[in-house]
Amino acid sequence: MPAGARPLVVLKLGGETLAEQHDTLAGVADVARTHDLVIVHGGGRRLTDWLARLGVESRFESGRRVTDEASLEVALAVLAGVVNAELVVALERLGVRAVGLTGIDAGLLITERVVELGRVGRVVSARPEIIRVLHGAGLLPVVAPVALDRDGAVCNVNADEAAGGLAAALTARLVLLTDTPGVLDREGRTIAALDEPAAEALIGDGVIAGGMIPKVRGALVALQAGVPEVVIADGRGRSALGDALGVVDGPATATRLTPPG
Numbered sequence: 508m509p510a511g512a513r514p515l516v517v518l519k520l521g522g523e524t525l526a527e528q529h530d531t532l533a534g535v536a537d538v539a540r541t542h543d544l545v546i547v548h549g550g551g552r553r554l555t556d557w558l559a560r561l562g563v564e565s566r567f568e569s570g571r572r573v574t575d576e577a578s579l580e581v582a583l584a585v586l587a588g589v590v591n592a593e594l595v596v597a598l599e600r601l602g603v604r605a606v607g608l609t610g611i612d613a614g615l616l617i618t619e620r621v622v623e624l625g626r627v628g629r630v631v632s633a634r635p636e637i638i639r640v641l642h643g644a645g646l647l648p649v650v651a652p653v654a655l656d657r658d659g660a661v662c663n664v665n666a667d668e669a670a671g672g673l674a675a676a677l678t679a680r681l682v683l684l685t686d687t688p689g690v691l692d693r694e695g696r697t698i699a700a701l702d703e704p705a706a707e708a709l710i711g712d713g714v715i716a717g718g719m720i721p722k723v724r725g726a727l728v729a730l731q732a733g734v735p736e737v738v739i740a741d742g743r744g745r746s747a748l749g750d751a752l753g754v755v756d757g758p759a760t761a762t763r764l765t766p767p768g
């Protein structure tokens with residue numbers, strides 16, 4: 508890191524933490540004073556609620572949402588509209604200058620269509636120039652997980668994969684905050700450290716399931732690409748991000764994923 512540069516961290520906010528975000532975001536605002544943060548948000552629960560109101564049932568495969576043409580429009584409205592704006596509002600109220608954008612803006616995320624999931628993209632790379640421009644201006648980017656595929660069609664993207672792809676392109680530390688105390692073992696205890704063989708074994712056994720599958724796999728892809736460290740942690744509470752970064756001491760409710768050997 509060049510002298511005087513602020514540490515760069517990609518932070519994914521997901522799970523129920525998005526709904527009860529006040530304390531978490533207050534902690535994020537604390538860290539934003541000393542770090543260049545990029546926030547990528549999910550919004551799965553909100554999107555499921557909106558789709559249900561419209562009479563559309565949500566379906567997931569290995570933790571990734573199946574998205575047809577009709578639900579894509581709702582995904583875009585809820586993720587890039589409702590959830591993104593709410594986060595920017597909350598950060599502004601906490602005194603953080605935040606800017607909402609999506610993976611579409613300035614070609615930030617580049618995806619390939621996952622045909623069997625419908626209008627869903629898999630992140631293949633990122634163009635982080637816009638992030639550097641915003642950080643240079645003292646602004647905190649808040650990224651909604653939608654992007655264009657190679658044909659220029661809008662796609663829904665799993666937010667963990669989006670965060671992993673951005674961290675890889677920026678070679679930034681990656682923190683994935685969710686609504687469980689990290690990755691849990693069969694007995695429900697937090698697994699302190701995880702490498703790729705152990706993670707794949709737990710996925711194979713069904714201990715890591717649902718939305719935790721793309722989270723762990725996204726973390727492993729980021730590590731392969733040179734990201735120095737990934738932490739999956741409980742996002743509930745003011746010290747969540749500080750604890751994950753080791754900025755402040757706190758209870759160990761996190762899983763640290765380590766690069767391949």
Ligand SMILES: Nc1ncnc2c1ncn2[C@@H]1O[C@H](COP(=O)(O)OP(=O)(O)OP(=O)(O)O)[C@@H](O)[C@H]1O
Pocket residue numbers: 520521522523548549550551552570666667684685686687689690691692714715716717718719720722
């Ligand atoms: N081994 C495991 N340890 C912890 N959580 C697990 C495990 N296996 C499955 N899960 C589930 O994964 C969920 C987290 O993934 P989920 O996709 O629901 O949230 P998120 O990614 O934080 O939010 P969003 O998808 O909205 O961005 C947990 O709430 C839990 O139900």
Ligand SMILES: [Mg+2]
Pocket residue numbers: 521549551666667718719
């Ligand atoms: Mg998820």
